Amino acid sequence: MSFLNELKRRKVIRVSIAYLIGAWLLLQLTEVLSELLNLPDTIGPIVVSVVVIGLPIVVVLAWMFEITSDGLKRDRDIADAERSSGRVINVLVIGLLLVSLGYFIWESRFQKEVSLSTGTELADGETETGDTAIGPHAVGRSIAVLPFESFSSDKDNEYFADGLADTLLHKLAQISDLKVIARNSSFQFKGSNKDVREIGQLLGVETILEGSVQRAGEQVRIIAQLIRTQDGVHIWSQSFEGTTGDIFDLQDQVASRIVDQFQLSLSDAEQARMLRDSTDNPEAYDLVIRALNQDRTVDEMVDMRAEDDEKIRLLQKAVELDPNYALAWVHLSEAWSVLAFATDSSEERDRLIAEAQKSAEEALRLDPTLPESHSAMGWVAHRKDEKLEAARHFRKALELNPNSLSGLSGLALQGNQSDPEEMLRLLNRSHEIDPTSAIVYRQKHYVYLSLGRPQQAIEQLKLAIELEPAEGMYYNDLADLLEREGRPDEGARYASRLLKQHPNSFAGQMALAEAWLAASDFLRAGQWIELLLRNRDESDSGKQLEIERLVAAQQYEEALSLLATLETPGDFNIGLLMRRLPACLGSRMAECSLQQSKKLHTMLTQAKARGPVPSEFDYYTGLAQILASEIADPDLDSAAFAAELLESPVAMKAGLFGDLHYARVGLAARKGDKAAAMGFLEKTLPGAEGGVFNRDVFGLTVEESLLLDPLRNEPEFSNWLARYQERRKAMQKHMQNLESRGEILSFAAAERMVTP
Secondary structure (H helix, E strand, O other): OOHHHHHHHOOHHHHHHHHHHHHHHHHHHHHHHHHHHOOOOOHHHHHHHHHHHHHHHHHHHHHHEEEEOOEEEEHHHOOHHHOOOOHHHHHHHHHHHHHHHHHHHHHHHHHHHHOOOOOEEOOOOOEEOOOOOOOHHHHOOEEEEOOOEEOOOOHHHHHHHHHHHHHHHHHHOOOOOOEEOOHHHHHHHOOOOOOHHHHHHHHOOOEEEEEEEEEEOOEEEEEEEEEEOOOOOEEEEEEEEEEHHHHHHHHHHHHHHHHHHHOOOOOHHHHHHHHOOOOOOHHHHHHHHHHHOOOOOHHHHOOOOHHHOHHHHHHHHHHHHOOOOHHHHHHHHHHHHHHHHHOOOHHHHHHHHHHHHHHHHHHHHHOOOOHHHHHHHHHHHHHOOOHHHHHHHHHHHHHHOOOOHHHHHHHHHHOOOOOHHHHHHHHHHHHHHOOOOHHHHHHHHHHHHHOOOHHHHHHHHHHHHHHOOOOHHHHHHHHHHHHHOOOHHHHHHHHHHHHHHOOOOHHHHHHHHHHHHHOOOHHHHHHHHHHHHHOOOOOHHHHHHHHHHHHHOOOHHHHHHHHHHHOOOOOOOHHHHHHHHHHHHHOOOHHHHHHHHHHHHHHHHHHHHHOOOOHHHHHHHHHHHHHHHHHHOOOOOOHHHHHHHHOOHHHHOOOOOHHHHHHHHHHHHHHOOHHHHHHHHHOOOOHHHOOOOOEOOOOOEOOOOHHHHHHOOOHHHHHHHHHHHHHHHHHHHHHHHHHHOOOOOOHHHHHHHOOO
């Protein structure tokens, strides 16, 4: 008997066929269950390994054993008459084949619905696709564009892949019916191995666009694919080829094919915006996408000169190559504006804002229908404190593109805490588009402050630090808030955390100086200010902080002398005014105090003409007028004015900081309600935490605060002051202990770490 006949007689072939069909069905079932139950990716390979190992075992068993009416027996122990006909195996094979056929038909119909397809390249370099449009049930109405991978041999071409993804994101963001996640959030996953399902949950989107770019000389090959985040299924993929000279056409092709998958009906304006290319000069475009890859923190830009800013240099070259490139002018305006925000020189700030305005005006002249042109002009107006003008441009940007992230966040800030609920609505919408944005958390913290909820404001800044642990301004903001909450020790801890990573951090050095100032340790505060000014001798903020220290230490003449070196005739610099006024009040100089309070009132009136002003400014101005008037006329009865201020929204807020509590104490005392004043004063000693509020709203210590003068002859006040001073000594000792343990960075350690 031949070997083949022997295999048939022993039914090895039929058993093997049944095993292979069953194994195939098992693999299909594994794939389906893996997606439904979100099983680990290792499940598939494990099942395949078991199936492969099992096949030779099944073949050997089929060769050695036979199923009989008496059960399983070894083949050599049974006669031919006892052998089964194999009908059971035949039925099993046929049944498995029918199940397999049914699954194949179902899968084919399902795949037709989701339309998984790839492009086929044509001879002329275009792409032919066999895919059909995917309905909204498959891709939803939200998308995140991840950075494209660069498969170019030249690693320097990585910026080109990022630029392509950024351009596609910008084009898709023009569509009002499509939620497009902002670059800041989607680009954080560059180089990440996170599963698209996890990314979808983090960003709150139903679809991910990812792809790759291969650039060799002038040739460009783009592969783009859409992935459904619910189950990780690839629902569309296509390749596009051309040259760098065709890059704008290639981008439009990709964007249009993506829109096809969403089955969106675009208005003529949306279609025009999506397919609009701000330049036809590939070299100018290349410079812009290089510029957009120049990431830097605000802390890093404090000392940066404009001529040393690579981003500005690249953008200037781009507009030289194509003066009609509106979007390049927009980016240039934004670069000037951010540098103005970061700089520590008021003179340099004015110059940078002027440059930002020129660029924004040119962008608007070239293309007044470009949303980004209006948002760029909105930020210029915001930097100039022209809130009404800023709001007008941000609203226009949102009118042209409801998804404008810059328009949403910019418009929110123009409320300037006068309408916190509206600010919060706009910022929540911003967060939907940019869900991992640290800057939105910072903007939200202002809203919670205006609502009298400082603890929530603190939490927002902590979230910002988690997202951007190298950005100094969040630490500075948080340290300031903690100090105003009576926790300079916690503020110093956060400042130290930043400085241990970045010893030269301007924000970190400022925050640590302010923490010691809040604890009335004027020696340590002075050392940190000295360190800050050593490498930044022209720092406006450093000099103003030194003025605050001198005022708190009752060195009023020295404070006024330093102010004289910073001021110019007719100067209405709000920062300098807010430092001169306390020096005048602290030294009890009537003429100086009255003059500064009048200046402050004039500034407030001018600010109101430009847009909404927080009620805190009215409150501060009112307090200044009361104290200046009392210095000029000690017999003045200010009870009526004090009563009016005491009923203001600021004084009535539940979540007051300690310095505002001192203001409320002073107003209640002047109103004649000394019992209420002492009640407010007791609230400034924050219980078991051992915190301390060292200064009033003008920066004067409790020993010198004019607000508390009406109570100084009261026994209850003397008792409170003694308890307060003990609390302050305890805080100073606590912070010094933290410094000795290394939890707060010492000045000596910082000196060794700081580089010139």
